[in-house]
Amino acid sequence: MSETVQTKAVEVEEPGEATRDRDLEQLLVNEGDVAGDYLERLLDLLDYDGDIDLDVDAGRAIVSVDGGDDLEKLVGPRGQVLEALQELTRLAVQQSTGTRSRLMLDVAGWRAARRAELSEIGTNAAEKVLSAGSSVRLQPMTPFERKVVHDAVAKVTGVQSESEGEEPNRRVVVFKAS
Amino acid sequence: MSVLADSLEHLVRGIVEHPDEVRVHLITTRRGRTLEVHVHPDDLGKVIGRSGRTATALRTVMAGIGGRGLRVDVVDTDR
Numbered sequence: 001m002s003e004t005v006q007t008k009a010v011e012v013e014e015p016g017e018a019t020r021d022r023d024l025e026q027l028l029v030n031e032g033d034v035a036g037d038y039l040e041r042l043l044d045l046l047d048y049d050g051d052i053d054l055d056v057d058a059g060r061a062i063v064s065v066d067g068g069d070d071l072e073k074l075v076g077p078r079g080q081v082l083e084a085l086q087e088l089t090r091l092a093v094q095q096s097t098g099t100r101s102r103l104m105l106d107v108a109g110w111r112a113a114r115r116a117e118l119s120e121i122g123t124n125a126a127e128k129v130l131s132a133g134s135s136v137r138l139q140p141m142t143p144f145e146r147k148v149v150h151d152a153v154a155k156v157t158g159v160q161s162e163s164e165g166e167e168p169n170r171r172v173v174v175f176k177a178s
Numbered sequence: 179m180s181v182l183a184d185s186l187e188h189l190v191r192g193i194v195e196h197p198d199e200v201r202v203h204l205i206t207t208r209r210g211r212t213l214e215v216h217v218h219p220d221d222l223g224k225v226i227g228r229s230g231r232t233a234t235a236l237r238t239v240m241a242g243i244g245g246r247g248l249r250v251d252v253v254d255t256d257r
Contacts, residue, residue, distance in 0.1 A: 081242030
């Protein structure tokens with residue numbers, strides 16, 4: 001899978017821009033609603049405690065599920081169950097709205113916690129490359145994890161990063177900028 | 179119906195064109211537990227996904243919920 005690079009809101013200099021923004025906002029709110037229903041029903045069936053919070057940020061719907069210990073099962077090792085559940089939730093949204101969804105799902109604050117940790121891994125790798133000169137290959141990561149690492153590396157001058165290998169063994173390589 | 183079958187049925191219903199035709203059965207044999215998924219023939223592609231991606235996601239989620247060794251089979255009926 002290719003990295004999903006955060007696309008900045010495209011500036012369109014045409015009349016009706018405000019209408020389109022409202023339409024996009026409405027679409028994203030709608031995405032959140034569909035996703036919320038899909039996940040809420042799953043939690044009900046499983047009898048897991050969980051509250052679902054919906055938000056829209058940076059042009060995508062954000063769905064967060066927080067609650068009891070059972071939710072760990074929906075995160076799984078290295079967040080693999082969470083990634084799979086996000087994939088299914090996106091498909092459910094697409095089935096309902098007819099539009100591809102980029103919604104982000106978080107469960108039990110896993111992404112939020114992992115993000116801080118991964119940023120540090122990225123920054124450390126970048127500093128190691130700068131001081132040692134040789135490149136650093138990190139552990140295999142999910143697309144979400146690699147994105148966070150790439151973002152952290154990009155903040156350090158003089159280094160670059162790329163992903164290499166095939167899923168699920170795709171990993172980030174950090175090297176000196178040419 | 180088991181919680182596992184109900185949950186998988188719900189997950190599949192959300193992503194297909196013909197939700198009313200989704201059926202999931204839990205089959206237990208000496209070799210383990212298998213969830214058999216039946217969908218409308220036109221929905222097979224949706225449930226399997228490109229390079230089996232969607233079926234893999236369904237398996238991963240069900241393994242998270244039901245534990246390792248829980249199999250998910252998408253059954254290709256008629257035709």
